[in-house]
Amino acid sequence: MQIDLSGRHALITGSTAGIGLAIARGLANAGAEVVVNGRTQSRVDEAIRQVRNAVPGASVSGVAADLGSAEGARVLFDAVPETDILVNNMGIFGPQDFFDIDDEEWERYFQVNVMSGVRVARHYARGMRDRGWGRIQFLGSESSYNIPAGMIHYGVTKTAVVSLARGLAKALAGTGVTVNSILPGLTRSEGVESMLEGMARERGKSVEEVGAEFVMENRPSSIIQRMAEVDEVASMSVYAASPQASATTGAALRVEGGIIDFIS
Structure with a gap:
């Protein structure tokens, strides 16, 4: 299968390291014009450098914006009004005892892990729908199903992300825009x-x-x-962004090495 994303614009949130950066490299390698995003300009600049080193001749730019707030999202929208491919990768995690997680921390996780994706999908999906083509992805986790006892707040937000992707896929039914979640495991x-x-x-x-x-x-x-490698997760994202994935929507695409112990 030869995936060609020439002429397509891709935006990957939270893409200055890890899985997000690997997805940026993968989409750039497939020919997409890529925008990386992170909270600081220095991290964004370094991500741009790494993508260009990995993919000579890549068309890549970046926007420093914290999408955990509505104000930060507006910075991104002003800089990048439209895109064809949106990968909602931004997220935080960390072990913490349930009884020590206060309301403020729950709210922080919800704003960063869930509302960041709500904001950008709500903005960019309109243009995709009007143009009759688009690819939206949300990075979930095997923790969406296997809620970790030591990271309940993280697991809950990732379950919400998978539900968000499924619901948005239905809302965009018949428009040519696909919406999927991708579920990595330990990576x-x-x-x-x-x-x-x-x-x-x-x-x-x-x-x-x-x-x-x-x-x-x-x-x-x-x-x-x-453990999975970041490029293994990125390969699923590149496929889901491709024209070949036109019948794949509303799905939770598992790249977790079979950790989730049920058949679906």
Whole structure:
């Protein structure tokens, strides 16, 4: 399959590192004109540099804006009025005991993980609908289904994201705009890599060995029995953004290595 996104414009929120940056590289490699987004200009500039290094000749620009607020979203909309492909990747996570999570922290997670996607999808979907073509994606998580006891606030927001994608797909039925969620599992991003390096030093093992152990200790239902790589998740996103994925909509596309233990 040859995916060609030449002439298409793509916007990836929260794309200065990890899965978001890998998706930006993947879409640029498929020929899309890419806009990366992060909270600070320095992170955005570095992401642009990395995409250009990975994909010589790529058309890539960036916008520094914090989409966890309506004001930040307006900064993005002013800079990028329209797009053909929207990947809602922005999100935060972190372990915390349920009884220690106050209302303010719940609200912060909801604003960043859910409302950031609501804001940008509400803005960009109108133009996609009017033009008769578009691709919208929301980055969920296997935690949407396997709510982690130590990150209940994160799991709840990711369940909301999957529901949002399904509902928006129905709202855009018959328009030529597809909407899907993508569900990664444990993925070897920069933050996870740093954590694994520390564990590897403590255990006297390689990062790969420790990563496999970590998966089996924390997600024993994994079928691949390892962490996914960011590019493996990005490949699903690039496919879902492609013309070839025109009949794939309203779906929760799993890239979690079989952690979710049911058939669907």
